[in-house]
Amino acid sequence: xxxxxxxxxxxxxxxxxTVSAAAKRVHLTQSALxxxxxxxxxxxxMPVVRRKGQGVELTEAGRRLLAAAxxxxxxxxxxERDLARIAGRAGGELRIALECHTCFDWLMPxxxxxxxxxxxxxxxxxxxxxxxxxxxxxxDRADLVIGSEPGRRRGLVHAPLFRFEILAVLPTxxxxxTKQWLEAQDFRGQTLITYPVPEGRIDLVRRVLRPAGVxxxxxTAELTVAILQLVASRRGVAALPNxxxxxxxxxxxxxxxxxxxxxxxxxxxxTMTEDVAAQRFAAxxxxxxxxxxxxxxxxxxxxxxxSPAAHQKVSSGQSNR
Amino acid sequence: xxxxxxxxxxxxxxxxxTVSAAAKRVHLTQSALxxxxxxxxxxxxMPVVRRKGQGVELTEAGRRLLAAAxxxxxxxxxxERDLARIAGRAGGELRIALECHTCFDWLMPxxxxxxxxxxxxxxxxxxxxxxxxxxxxxxDRADLVIGSEPGRRRGLVHAPLFRFEILAVLPTxxxxxTKQWLEAQDFRGQTLITYPVPEGRIDLVRRVLRPAGVxxxxxTAELTVAILQLVASRRGVAALPNxxxxxxxxxxxxxxxxxxxxxxxxxxxxTMTEDVAAQRFAAxxxxxxxxxxxxxxxxxxxxxxxSPAAHQKVSSGQSNR
DNA sequence: ATATACTATGAGGAAATTTCATAGGATTCC
DNA sequence: GGAATCCTATGAAATTTCCTCATAGTATAT
Numbered sequence: 001x002x003x004x005x006x007x008x009x010x011x012x013x014x015x016x017x018t019v020s021a022a023a024k025r026v027h028l029t030q031s032a033l034x035x036x037x038x039x040x041x042x043x044x045x046m047p048v049v050r051r052k053g054q055g056v057e058l059t060e061a062g063r064r065l066l067a068a069a070x071x072x073x074x075x076x077x078x079x080e081r082d083l084a085r086i087a088g089r090a091g092g093e094l095r096i097a098l099e100c101h102t103c104f105d106w107l108m109p110x111x112x113x114x115x116x117x118x119x120x121x122x123x124x125x126x127x128x129x130x131x132x133x134x135x136x137x138x139x140d141r142a143d144l145v146i147g148s149e150p151g152r153r154r155g156l157v158h159a160p161l162f163r164f165e166i167l168a169v170l171p172t173x174x175x176x177x178t179k180q181w182l183e184a185q186d187f188r189g190q191t192l193i194t195y196p197v198p199e200g201r202i203d204l205v206r207r208v209l210r211p212a213g214v215x216x217x218x219x220t221a222e223l224t225v226a227i228l229q230l231v232a233s234r235r236g237v238a239a240l241p242n243x244x245x246x247x248x249x250x251x252x253x254x255x256x257x258x259x260x261x262x263x264x265x266x267x268x269x270x271t272m273t274e275d276v277a278a279q280r281f282a283a284x285x286x287x288x289x290x291x292x293x294x295x296x297x298x299x300x301x302x303x304x305x306x307s308p309a310a311h312q313k314v315s316s317g318q319s320n321r
Numbered sequence: 322x323x324x325x326x327x328x329x330x331x332x333x334x335x336x337x338x339t340v341s342a343a344a345k346r347v348h349l350t351q352s353a354l355x356x357x358x359x360x361x362x363x364x365x366x367m368p369v370v371r372r373k374g375q376g377v378e379l380t381e382a383g384r385r386l387l388a389a390a391x392x393x394x395x396x397x398x399x400x401e402r403d404l405a406r407i408a409g410r411a412g413g414e415l416r417i418a419l420e421c422h423t424c425f426d427w428l429m430p431x432x433x434x435x436x437x438x439x440x441x442x443x444x445x446x447x448x449x450x451x452x453x454x455x456x457x458x459x460x461d462r463a464d465l466v467i468g469s470e471p472g473r474r475r476g477l478v479h480a481p482l483f484r485f486e487i488l489a490v491l492p493t494x495x496x497x498x499t500k501q502w503l504e505a506q507d508f509r510g511q512t513l514i515t516y517p518v519p520e521g522r523i524d525l526v527r528r529v530l531r532p533a534g535v536x537x538x539x540x541t542a543e544l545t546v547a548i549l550q551l552v553a554s555r556r557g558v559a560a561l562p563n564x565x566x567x568x569x570x571x572x573x574x575x576x577x578x579x580x581x582x583x584x585x586x587x588x589x590x591x592t593m594t595e596d597v598a599a600q601r602f603a604a605x606x607x608x609x610x611x612x613x614x615x616x617x618x619x620x621x622x623x624x625x626x627x628s629p630a631a632h633q634k635v636s637s638g639q640s641n642r
Numbered sequence: 643a644t645a646t647a648c649t650a651t652g653a654g655g656a657a658a659t660t661t662c663a664t665a666g667g668a669t670t671c672c
Numbered sequence: 673g674g675a676a677t678c679c680t681a682t683g684a685a686a687t688t689t690c691c692t693c694a695t696a697g698t699a700t701a702t
Contacts, residue, residue, distance in 0.1 A: 002397065003324045005659095019680060032660050034681060039659095044404050045601075053668065054679060061407050068400035072393050076323065079389035083365050086382050280366075326690095340649060353691050355650060360690095375648060375700065643702100650697070660687070668679075 002043050004076065007069035009036050010048070014066050015295060018055035024302045025294065040065070081117055084280035093122040094276075094285060097133045099147025100268065101195040102224055102244045106297060107146070110289045117288070118281050131198060137273055144282065145271045146289075148203075157277035159286040160303035161268040162293055166203055167256040169231050169238040169245055174255065181258035184212030191236030193227050196220040203266050204239040208259060228254060239264070243297035267303055323364050325397065328390035330357050331369070335387050336616060339376035345623045346615065361386070402438055405601035414443040415597075415606060418454045420468025421589065422516040423545055423565045427618060428467070431610045438609070439602050452519060458594055465603065466592045467610075469524075478598035480607045481624035482589040483614055487524055488577040490552050490559040490566055495576065502579035505533030512557030514548050517541040524587050525560040529580060549575060560585070564618035588624055 005026075012022035013033070023033040040048045048062040058066060096111075098104065107125075115123055126133075126142045136142035137156065149158055168182050176186055187209055199205045199218070209216065219236055221227045227238050228245065231254050239259065249256040258264075270286045277283070294300055326347075333343035334354070344354040361369045369383040379387060417432075419425065428446075436444055447454075447463045457463035458477065470479055489503050497507055508530055520526050520539075530537065540557055542548045548559050549566065552575050560580065570577040579585075591607045598604070615621055 001326065003326065005322065005324065018678090020678085028659095029661060030680075031662075031682085035659075038681085044408075046404075046408050051667080051680065056680075061404055064403045064407065065400055068396050071396045075389050075392045075396070079386055082385045083367075083382055086385060087366050339647090341647085350692055351649075352651085352693075356690075359650085372649070372699080375646095377649075646699100646701075648697105648699080651695090652693105654691105654693085656689105656691075658687105658689070660685100662683105662685080664682085666679100666681080668677100670677080671675085672673100 002040070004072065006036055006040055007065070007072055009033055010040070010062070010066055010069045011073060013037075013049070013056065014058060014062075027302075081284060084284070085120075087280065091120050091122075092279060092281060093124065094144060094282060095124045095126050095142045097126040097130065097136050097142040097145045099133045099145060099201070101129065101197075101222075102241050103146050103268070105224065105244055106289075106293055109296070110285075110292050113292060114285050114288050117284065121281050129195075129197065134271065137271065143272060143276045144285070146268060147271065148267055149269050149271075155274055157272050157274055158269040159272070159277070159283075161270055161286070161290055162297075163265055163267050163301040163303050164297075165242045165299060166239050166259060166264045166266055167242045167245065167249075168204075168259050169228065169240055169249075170255040170257060171231055171234045171237075172252065172255055173234075174237070176257070177255055179257065181261055181263075183260060184208050184214045187216050187237070188214050190216045191219055192216045193219050193221060193230045193236040193238045195227070196222065202239070203264060204259065208264060241266075242299045246298050265301075323361070325393065327357055327361055328386070328393055330354055331361070331383070331387055331390045332394060334358075334370070334377070335379060335383075348623075401601075402605060405605070406441075409601065412441040412443070413600060413602060414445065415465060415603060416445045416447050416463045418447040418451065418457050418463035418466045420454045420466060420522070422450065422518075422543075423562050424467050424589070426545065426565055427610075427614055430617070431606075431613050434613060435606050435609050438605065442602050450516075450518065455592065458592065464593060464597045465606070467589060468592065469588055470590050470592075476595055477592055478595055479590040479592050480598070480604075482591055482607070482611055483618075484586055484588050484622040484624050485618075486563045486620060487560050487580060487585045487587055488563045488566065488570075489525075489580050490549065490561055490570075491576040491578060492552055492555045492558075493573065493576055494555075495558070497578065498576055500578065502582055502584075504581060505529050505535050508537050508558070509535050511537045512540055513537045514540050514542060514551050514557040514559045516548070517543065523560070524585060525580065529585060562587075563620045567619050586622075 009022060009026050009028075012025040013019065016022045016025060019033050019037070020030045023030045026033070028036075037049055044061050044065065046061050047059050048065060049056045050059055051057075096107070098107070111123055111125070114121075126136060130136060133142070133145045133147060134153070134156075137145060146161070170176055176182060179186070187204075192204070194202050199210075208214075217236075219230070221230060224240065224244055227240065228248055230236060231238050242256065245254065245256055248254050270289065272282055294302075330343060330347050330349070333346040334340065337343045337346060340354050340358070341351045344351045347354070349357075358370055365382050365386065367382050368380050369386060370377045371380055372378075417428070419428070432444055432446070435442075447457060451457060454463070454466045454468060455474070455477075458466060467482070491497055497503060500507065508525075513525070515523050520531075538557075540551070542551060545561065545565055548561065549569055551557060552559050563577065566575065566577055569575050591610065593603055615623075
């Protein structure tokens with residue numbers, strides 16, 4: 001029997017293009033998803049996907065089912081929102097603070113979508129950037145902080161959003177352009193253009209340069225476009241999330257290079273106090289953000305192990321759950 | 322996690338009003354459905370149903386979920402039809418013959434609905450009534466016969482539609498009006514008004530009167546309304562499906578009485594040849610008929626123990642074990 | 643008050659789903 | 673053209689989920 005779980009998997013599959021990636025998205029193994037697909041084939045009486053080079057492609061039947069899946073998913077989502085509303089405590093507010101400047105790029109559409117779904121919730125963006133956004137939670141000046149995991153503090157809940165790669169951004173005629181990927185030493189003598197935040201909050205510095213004893217000069221800019229402009233005009237190099245620069249790199253405005261052989265990856269979490277996390281609309285905000293980002297942004301990875309003592313499995317292989 | 326099976330159960334529950342009846346409809350035990358409901362309560366964070374006298378009533382949350390369930394169900398149904406179309410690529414025809422005259426009452430709307438869903442299938446009603454409609458299948462003059470189960474013949478598939486009660490119909494001033502239920506002897510000396518079919522095809526005669534040696538006079542009429550007119554004008558008594566007479570009885574035009582202490586029940590099946598049953602649109606016709614009848618007609622019971630072969634072939638529905 | 647019709651619940655078992663382990667197919671890179 | 677790398681498929685074992693059975697509980701009606 002066809003169930004919603006199959007439909008969800010199908011959506012993930014359509015959006016990620018491979019069974020393995022889709023499996024991660026729905027927190028299953030590739031094998032489980034493969035079995036699910038076979039079940040769907042059987043149910044439909046014909047193949048729903050066909051193998052297509054690296055990955056897999058929906059057949060006509062698959063596309064028809066996908067349409068149904070999307071319709072069903074949105075129907076369910078609406079219903080759950082209404083349920084939450086019925087559960088009472090209409091009204092509320094959600095004040096969001098950002099640790100990460102680039103997040104502006106995707107936050108606005110997410111906020112719009114959320115406002116449409118929860119008109120009765122007052123949604124605010126805490127203005128300005130703060131040295132320690134997580135302090136805003138304690139000070140009750142924000143309800144939700146979007147940032148990397150700040151270590152475990154009591155009373156705080158971390159909802160995983162996604163993993164993404166941080167790429168080095170170079171002017172198109174930079175001497176390092178020939179390298180496939182950069183290492184710490186390559187940054188020696190460069191000017192690093194960053195957002196105006198403490199060094200410790202910049203992943204490249206904290207996790208790559210500082211351990212290697214490299215301390216490039218810094219220069220700051222508030223906006224992503226400003227940073228890119230500075231890079232393009234050869235005032236220095238930057239390190240930015242791949243989704244934030246994809247368009248510029250594709251267009252040839254700047255170059256993007258991997259940092260380290262397997263890349264420099266970072267994670268984003270939504271951090272809330274426990275009582276905020278208990279509210280359904282907060283959970284829904286996180287879900288909306290996740291869904292929208294995976295749909296819109298490129299090269300995102302789900303965070304496999306959301307909670308305690310995250311054992312990072314670097315090697316390939318199917319470990320999950 | 323909420324699944325389609327929960328939504329289907331919810332629909333059945335809303336349409337039948339009690340957990341037990343709904344359970345039968347979805348081929349589960351009352352217990353299983355009760356567990357499902359508890360799971361839904363949990364998922365919704367509040368009760369979905371509340372007990373209400375004999376039976377159960379949807380809460381506001383339940384009603385909201387029901388709406389989602391209906392939307393999802395129709396979405397899935399449409400998708401499956403399209404899948405069948407994609408698989409089939411062909412038109413086809415479905416010639417329907419009726420064993421049971423009264424079935425006209427519900428068949429027309431079902432045919433309309435089916436035509437809307439399968440415009441490319443030519444749908445015909447085999448004209449006139451035949452002494453042995455099942456012979457029409459063998460003669461390839463019909464593809465599907467709606468009637469009671471004609472015993473097991475090879476090459477034929479029986480898809481269960483529903484169980485219904487046959488009630489005795491009396492004029493409002495009939496001497497038997499005081500009895501709660503009638504027995505065979507009560508029919509002695511009465512005139513029995515029936516459709517023009519052989520005695521053996523009339524359940525009341527075959528299963529009640531003949532075994533008791535009672536042989537009332539017979540008089541026939543083609544249409545249900547004609548039979549009711551004759552009864553109302555005291556020309557005799559009749560035995561008709563409860564759904565066919567409910568309106569007339571409620572309105573006080575005739576009286577309806579149970580036959581035997583626990584009633585005289587009959588079953589309706591759609592009988593097809595194997596190759597017809599294999600076609601998806603045929604299965605869908607049966608599903609449409611079932612759904613529509615349970616929704617529209619009163620006092621229907623699901624057929625608990627569908628003949629194993631028929632069930633396998635036809636209902637794309639739940640496994641029942 | 644007792645019969646009746648319905649629902650709730652816990653335990654045990656059956657069934658479906660997931661994972662594990664592995665094989666096999668395609669593509670890319672020297 | 674082989675090695676490396678990604679990807680998917682599949683059978684069997686393991687796990688989780690779901691269903692049924694047995695029975696208790698609750699409301700309604702007679």
